[in-house]
Amino acid sequence: MIGLQQVLRVFDSKPWVAHLYVTEQCNLDCHYCNEYDNSIPHPAVSDLKKWMDHIRALGVARIGFQGGEPLKHPDIAELVGYAKSLGFCSVSMSTNGFLLNRELLTDLEGAGLDQLQISVDRMTPIASTRKSMQSILHKLDWFKDSKIRLNVSGVLFKETLDEMGQVIDTCLDRGIPVHARVIHDDLVHDRTQVDRVAIRANRDALLALALDQAERAGQAPRDRQEAGHPQGRGGAGKIAESSDPAQAFRRADTDGSAGGDRRAVQAAGLSAHRVHP
Numbered sequence: 001m002i003g004l005q006q007v008l009r010v011f012d013s014k015p016w017v018a019h020l021y022v023t024e025q026c027n028l029d030c031h032y033c034n035e036y037d038n039s040i041p042h043p044a045v046s047d048l049k050k051w052m053d054h055i056r057a058l059g060v061a062r063i064g065f066q067g068g069e070p071l072k073h074p075d076i077a078e079l080v081g082y083a084k085s086l087g088f089c090s091v092s093m094s095t096n097g098f099l100l101n102r103e104l105l106t107d108l109e110g111a112g113l114d115q116l117q118i119s120v121d122r123m124t125p126i127a128s129t130r131k132s133m134q135s136i137l138h139k140l141d142w143f144k145d146s147k148i149r150l151n152v153s154g155v156l157f158k159e160t161l162d163e164m165g166q167v168i169d170t171c172l173d174r175g176i177p178v179h180a181r182v183i184h185d186d187l188v189h190d191r192t193q194v195d196r197v198a199i200r201a202n203r204d205a206l207l208a209l210a211l212d213q214a215e216r217a218g219q220a221p222r223d224r225q226e227a228g229h230p231q232g233r234g235g236a237g238k239i240a241e242s243s244d245p246a247q248a249f250r251r252a253d254t255d256g257s258a259g260g261d262r263r264a265v266q267a268a269g270l271s272a273h274r275v276h277p
């Protein structure tokens with residue numbers, strides 16, 4: 001729900017969103033990721049609170065907890081509660097979901113977490129990514145009665161292309177918003193292969209899937225796209241604005257000469273967005 005406070009923000013130039021790394025540590029080892037370092041201790045709660053004070057004082061309205069794996073921080077619910085107490089209109093978090101249990105979910109809900117993104121790349125785990133539906137499927141049901149809005153996000157690269165459609169279907173069948181982003185090539189480890197040829201070859205299939213899913217969802221996709229990195233390192237860009245999915249994808253497909261393929265595939269991911277019931 002957009003309040004007057006948020007509407008008024010259209011007229012100022014203060015930052016709108018901030019992402020806070022609440023820990024560098026992670027329980028997984030996705031081969032495409034360079035955003036974790038298990039040699040670094042968790043930041044002190046008092047320091048994280050000071051950072052949140054600063055961020056809020058800058059006028060930021062939405063804060064997203066990132067890492068590493070945020071659920072590895074032992075005081076994560078307290079941190080969420082503190083963010084809420086500062087008046088952020090939205091507090092969200094991205095997680096691989098492995099450490100999520102019912103008790104922790106209850107604590108996070110009690111602390112006021114608004115939105116949780118669970119990252120899922122495939123139906124089944126492989127060495128380069130263990131973030132699979134098989135590992136977290138049963139947890140999706142926990143959100144049926146939760147106030148926390150759930151969404152799922154996948155990373156598209158060579159070893160996830162074949163199963164991403166099933167991941168998207170699994171989510172949409174449960175009314176869960178889902179999207180897939182193309183892997184950030186500028187940040188990728190040598191261990192991960194970005195198969196551009198396969199991504200291009202699959203572009204049409206992904207776009208067709210996109211339209212099909214948008215139709216099944218019974219509504220147009222969301223108009224905005226978080227292109228690039230969630231922390232903004234990959235650059236952000238709006239892909240398409242249209243209430244007509246076909247037009248949106250066509251526009252995304254031809255939008256700009258640079259990165260056309262990449263954007264098109266991202267648009268395919270975007271198409272699977274569905275507003276939470």
Ligand SMILES: C[S@@+](CC[C@H](N)C(=O)[O-])C[C@H]1O[C@@H](n2cnc3c(N)ncnc32)[C@H](O)[C@@H]1O
Nearest residue numbers: 032033035067068069094095096119155183184
């Ligand atoms: C760095 S993770 C941190 C939060 C949590 N550990 C998780 O995996 O959701 C945040 C998001 O960035 C994505 N990510 C990490 N490395 C990426 C890359 N090279 N390209 C695209 N997305 C990436 C992850 O899949 C995840 O959705």
Ligand code: SF4
Nearest residue numbers: 026028030033068096
């Ligand atoms: S993407 Fe998330 S789960 Fe995977 S290694 Fe990076 S921080 Fe950990």
